[in-house]
Amino acid sequence: xxxxxxxxxxxxxxxxxxxxxxxxxxxxxxxxxxxxxxxxxxxxxxxxxxxxxxxxxxxxxxxxxxxxxxxxxxxxxxxxxxxxxxxxxxxxxxxxxxxxxxxxxxxxxxxxxxxxxxxxxxxxxxxxxxxxxxxxxxxxxxxxxxxxxxxxxxxxxxxxxxxxxxxxxxxxxxxxxxxxxxxxxxxxxxxxxxxxxxxxxxxxxxxxxxxxxxxxxxxxxxxxxxxxxxxxxxxxxxxxxxxxxxxxxxxxxxxxxxxxxxxxxxxxxxx
Amino acid sequence: xxxxxxxxxxxxxxxxxxxxxxxxxxxxxxxxxxxxxxxxxxxxxxxxxxxxxxxxxxxxxxxxxxxxxxxxxxxxxxxxxxxxxxxxxxxxxxxxxxxxxxxxxxxxxxxxxxxxxxxxxxxxxxxxxxxxxxxxxxxxxxxxxxxxxxxxxxxxxxxxxxxxxxxxxxxxxxxxxxxxxxxxxxxxxxxxxxxxxxxxxxxxxxxxxxxxxxxxxxxxxxxxxxxxxxxxxxxxxxxxxxxxxxxxxxxxxxxxxxxxxxxxxxxxxxxxxxxxxxxxxxxxxxxxxx
Amino acid sequence: xxxxxxxxxxxxxxxxxxxxxxxxxxxxxxxxxxxxxxxxxxxxxxxxxxxxxxxxxxxxxxxxxxxxxxxxxxxxxxxxxxxxxxxxxxxxxxxxxxxxxxxxxxxxxxxxxxxxxxxxxxxxxxxxxxxxxxxxxxxxxxxxxxxxxxxxxxxxxxxxxxxxxxxxxxxxxxxxxxxxxxxxxxxxxxxxxxxxxxxxxxxxxxxxxxxxxxxxxxxxxxxxxxxxxxxxxxxxxxxxxxxxxxxxxxxxxxxxxxxxxxxxxxxxxxxxxxxxxxxxxxxxxxxxxxxxxxxxxxxxxxxxxxxxxxxxxxxxxxxxxxxxxxxxxxxxxxxx
Numbered sequence: 001x002x003x004x005x006x007x008x009x010x011x012x013x014x015x016x017x018x019x020x021x022x023x024x025x026x027x028x029x030x031x032x033x034x035x036x037x038x039x040x041x042x043x044x045x046x047x048x049x050x051x052x053x054x055x056x057x058x059x060x061x062x063x064x065x066x067x068x069x070x071x072x073x074x075x076x077x078x079x080x081x082x083x084x085x086x087x088x089x090x091x092x093x094x095x096x097x098x099x100x101x102x103x104x105x106x107x108x109x110x111x112x113x114x115x116x117x118x119x120x121x122x123x124x125x126x127x128x129x130x131x132x133x134x135x136x137x138x139x140x141x142x143x144x145x146x147x148x149x150x151x152x153x154x155x156x157x158x159x160x161x162x163x164x165x166x167x168x169x170x171x172x173x174x175x176x177x178x179x180x181x182x183x184x185x186x187x188x189x190x191x192x193x194x195x196x197x198x199x200x201x202x203x204x205x206x207x208x209x210x211x212x213x214x215x216x217x218x219x220x221x222x223x224x225x226x227x228x229x230x231x232x233x234x235x236x237x238x239x240x241x242x243x244x245x246x247x248x249x250x251x252x253x254x255x256x257x258x259x260x261x262x263x264x265x266x267x268x269x270x271x
Numbered sequence: 272x273x274x275x276x277x278x279x280x281x282x283x284x285x286x287x288x289x290x291x292x293x294x295x296x297x298x299x300x301x302x303x304x305x306x307x308x309x310x311x312x313x314x315x316x317x318x319x320x321x322x323x324x325x326x327x328x329x330x331x332x333x334x335x336x337x338x339x340x341x342x343x344x345x346x347x348x349x350x351x352x353x354x355x356x357x358x359x360x361x362x363x364x365x366x367x368x369x370x371x372x373x374x375x376x377x378x379x380x381x382x383x384x385x386x387x388x389x390x391x392x393x394x395x396x397x398x399x400x401x402x403x404x405x406x407x408x409x410x411x412x413x414x415x416x417x418x419x420x421x422x423x424x425x426x427x428x429x430x431x432x433x434x435x436x437x438x439x440x441x442x443x444x445x446x447x448x449x450x451x452x453x454x455x456x457x458x459x460x461x462x463x464x465x466x467x468x469x470x471x472x473x474x475x476x477x478x479x480x481x482x483x484x485x486x487x488x489x490x491x492x493x494x495x496x497x498x499x500x501x502x503x504x505x506x507x508x509x510x511x512x513x514x515x516x517x518x519x520x521x522x523x524x525x526x527x528x529x530x531x532x533x534x535x536x537x538x539x540x541x542x543x544x545x546x547x548x549x550x551x552x553x554x555x556x557x558x559x560x561x
Numbered sequence: 562x563x564x565x566x567x568x569x570x571x572x573x574x575x576x577x578x579x580x581x582x583x584x585x586x587x588x589x590x591x592x593x594x595x596x597x598x599x600x601x602x603x604x605x606x607x608x609x610x611x612x613x614x615x616x617x618x619x620x621x622x623x624x625x626x627x628x629x630x631x632x633x634x635x636x637x638x639x640x641x642x643x644x645x646x647x648x649x650x651x652x653x654x655x656x657x658x659x660x661x662x663x664x665x666x667x668x669x670x671x672x673x674x675x676x677x678x679x680x681x682x683x684x685x686x687x688x689x690x691x692x693x694x695x696x697x698x699x700x701x702x703x704x705x706x707x708x709x710x711x712x713x714x715x716x717x718x719x720x721x722x723x724x725x726x727x728x729x730x731x732x733x734x735x736x737x738x739x740x741x742x743x744x745x746x747x748x749x750x751x752x753x754x755x756x757x758x759x760x761x762x763x764x765x766x767x768x769x770x771x772x773x774x775x776x777x778x779x780x781x782x783x784x785x786x787x788x789x790x791x792x793x794x795x796x797x798x799x800x801x802x803x804x805x806x807x808x809x810x811x812x813x814x815x816x817x818x819x820x821x822x823x824x825x826x827x828x829x830x831x832x833x834x835x836x837x838x839x840x841x842x843x844x845x846x847x848x849x850x851x852x853x854x855x856x857x858x859x860x861x862x863x864x865x866x867x868x869x870x871x872x873x874x875x876x877x878x879x880x881x882x883x884x885x886x887x888x889x890x891x892x893x894x895x896x897x
Contacts, residue, residue, distance in 0.1 A: 067762070069758075088761075088766070089761050089762060090761040090762070090763075090764055090765055090766050090767070092761055093761070093763060093764035094764045098762070099762060100760075105756060105757065105758055105759040105762070106669075106759060107751075107752055107755035107756055107759065108755060109755060110751070110752070110755060110757070114748070117748065117761040118748065118749060118752045118760060118763055121745050121748075121749070121766070122763045122764045122765050123764070125747050126747070127745055127746070127748075127749045127765055128746050128765075128769070128770065128773075129744060129745040129746055130740075130741060130744045130745075130746050131744065132740075132743070132744055133743075133745060177759070177763065178762075180763070181763055181764050269812065293804075301676075304671050307672055307675055307676060307679075308809070354854065354858065357858055358857070360786065361861070363611060363614065363618055363672045363675060364618050364620070364670060364810065364814075365676065365814075365857050365861055366674060367620060367672075367807075367810075368810060368811060368814060368853055368856075368857045369617070369853070369854055369857045370857065371804075371807040371811075371853065372811075372849075372850040372851070372852075372853030372854040372857065373850065373854060374850075374851035375846050375847070375850030375853065376846070376847050376851060376854070377849065378844035379844055380847060380848065383843070383844055383847075390679075415830070424771075426702065428564075437591045450605060465732055495679075495680065495683050495803075498679060498680050501676065502673075502676060502677065502680060506673060506676075528637075532691045532693070533690075533883060534689070535687040535690075535691070536687055536688070537684070539680070539681070539684040539687070542680060543665065545865075546665055546677075550668050550669075555565050
């Protein structure tokens with residue numbers, strides 16, 4: 001199988017001024033509170049951008065608006081130049097956006113392989129079939145599962161029930177699932193949250209591989225500044241629903257407004 | 272024509288008041304804990320039977336109303352504490368089945384104690400007259416019902432917006448976790464919420480007994496229209512339940528006059544229409560009591 | 562080892578079902594009860610597809626069951642006394658009922674969905690109740706079961722041969738259901754039951770899958786209802802009532818929600834239990850209701866459910882998908 005996991009991302013990368021993902025002045029309120037307030041963000045193909053900010057800054061809500069979990073109250077979102085502001089979430093995935101969640105969003109009672117199967121079938125338009133898969137199709141499915149598991153180094157856990165795996169392993173399964181739909185852009189929401197250093201490093205190297213080996217564009221929310229510095233080429237800092245700083249990691253992390261946003265929190269010590 | 276229509280409209284308002292008060296009770300319980308109380312009708316019937324027992328022993332109607340409603344509320348509290356609360360946090364189908372099972376037990380119990388065909392229960396004789404309103408004679412009992420239900424709704428609003436428990440109840444619907452984190456005993460709030468819903472059902476039940484006739488399935492007959500009221504009014508909306516209830520009550524009443532066979536169907540027709548136009552219901556928002 | 566056990570279990574079941582006409586009289590039970598167990602088992606299986614596998618709160622399947630019953634009965638009464646055609650008509654009635662309701666149901670999940678299935682399910686009850694001239698209204702309508710003629714062979718009105726016919730249909734439908742559940746489509750339904758949000762974030766429109774699941778469920782319930790009307794030679798409004806729906810859901814939970822044979826087991830417990838209890842005491846409904854309450858509180862996984870993987874039975878806030886989610890739902894979800 002020559003098709004690499006992220007081949008599709010290299011094929012097409014057009015869009016207004018070349019941006020893969022572009023959000024302009026996106027706002028989203030909950031019952032009077034503006035969780036996201038006029039946020040603009042732009043990603044070129046091949047970018048690796050981090051979104052940081054204290055709890056409650058609106059980072060996950062931004063992700064939700066970008067991926068269609070909620071529809072923004074105002075503003076526009078474009079993917080490859082196409083407006084997707086009101087597109088349903090499953091359509092955005094079909095267009096090439098994939099994401100993970102703060103709490104791993106997986107199929108708890110199913111095995112790792114079964115977890116991956118759904119996304120793979122979705123990608124090959126087999127998910128809605130009533131006829132069983134042919135032998136060739138099953139073999140292709142198994143190969144693809146294998147390929148994805150090899151990427152996150154979890155082949156040994158193939159038949160294990162996901163709810164019994166460690167938190168870190170569950171996150172890796174979720175990342176593998178997000179790859180199973182051959183996305184161009186992967187959005188990871190706090191991929192290392194709740195993990196010890198060793199497991200966080202595993203995730204770090206997987207994200208690095210997503211970007212370097214598969215050529216995927218990555219946008220991720222992170223609290224671990226070490227990982228942010230190690231990975232990101234651009235950092236956007238959010239505070240109280242707004243963007244308070246943007247630029248290269250070193251520059252942003254030294255920015256006084258960023259320090260002020262985190263004032264009193266533990267993350268600042270890591271910066 | 273208006274002379275024909277007016278009594279039906281007034282009748283519709285009476286019916287609508289019933290729908291509304293039962294719907295509010297259901298909605299309160301559904302909104303806070305995600306419990307669909309299929310036994311809601313059984314509580315109404317219970318209140319009716321308790322009032323019947325008291326009245327047949329010579330008690331004053333109003334006294335019986337209060338005692339029956341309170342007693343039913345106590346049964347509701349016990350039900351919530353011992354049974355319903357164990358299913359909070361589980362998939363809603365379980366509480367649905369639990370309350371369904373309870374309604375089966377209740378219905379059969381009423382049948383065993385008081386017989387399957389119902390018992391005579393009439394409002395006090397001084398309410399059996401009629402009052403002329405706009406040249407149409409209106410049964411006083413029905414007017415009293417509307418008045419009493421209005422009082423009940425006003426009391427509820429007062430409670431929810433002016434008392435500290437009411438405040439906590441509204442807060443709990445928004446975010447019970449946060450409320451618990453702030454130190455409130457959320458169990459008490461859940462129980463109080465259920466109790467209020469049942470209290471309302473009890474009040475409605477006693478009045479319904481005098482109006483619709485008291486039999487083991489009386490409450491269930493009001494249950495379905497109440498569900499539809501919740502759907503049409505919008506889940507989580509007090510105003511929605513009231514407006515929806517009145518709308519449905521009038522619709523049923525008027526339809527009964529012209530096309531009796533379709534009197535229940537009009538409920539479903541309206542529900543279908545409302546859902547097509549506004550899937551959330553007339554006043555439905557995720558926010559509560561708006 | 563597991564495979565051998567399954568094969569043994571399955572063969573014993575088939576043998577039991579085949580031998581039922583011999584066994585039941587020994588317990589002083591009529592074989593028509595066996596027919597009821599099979600048909601309620603199918604109806605429960607139709608519910609299980611939705612409640613057990615897809616984990617959506619379908620509480621209105623009696624509507625499809627009843628549509629099947631009335632479809633068959635009305636056909637025999639007013640069109641022609643042809644057994645096979647009546648069953649086909651009834652089945653289609655069940656399917657159509659589901660397709661008519663589905664657009665309304667699709668838009669919601671959770672308790673709102675349950676509420677809608679209950680409410681809309683009742684429409685058909687009232688239609689049957691009110692159209693007295695056609696359906697017999699509250700009293701229902703009696704029909705005479707037409708003889709089933711297959712070529713030169715005629716299935717008379719002998720109860721035992723009718724039972725075997727129903728058994729064949731039952732096994733065929735269950736086979737079809739097995740096929741569906743193990744197809745990629747069925748696997749996606751299971752995934753939706755696990756985590757609908759994730760299914761959507763894998764590029765699939767869960768609404769469409771649920772729509773199809775409702776259709777299949779309606780069809781199966783319709784088949785069961787049509788055969789049931791032919792079995793008892795009677796169709797009555799309560800077959801469409803939410804109480805009947807509740808009974809079906811209860812059978813699913815009793816037997817084991819999400820297991821393949823759970824519905825049949827639940828149906829057997831319910832139908833035989835009700836039959837036996839009602840001959841002992843007038844108050845059998847209290848016992849049945851008590852059983853429901855006890856089951857839900859004490860063994861919600863059901864009998865066959867004990868053999869399954871542990872369930873994530875608690876509905877997690879962030880996993881409940883809302884088709885047009887309003888922002889304040891997020892207030893309960895993870896911190897932004």
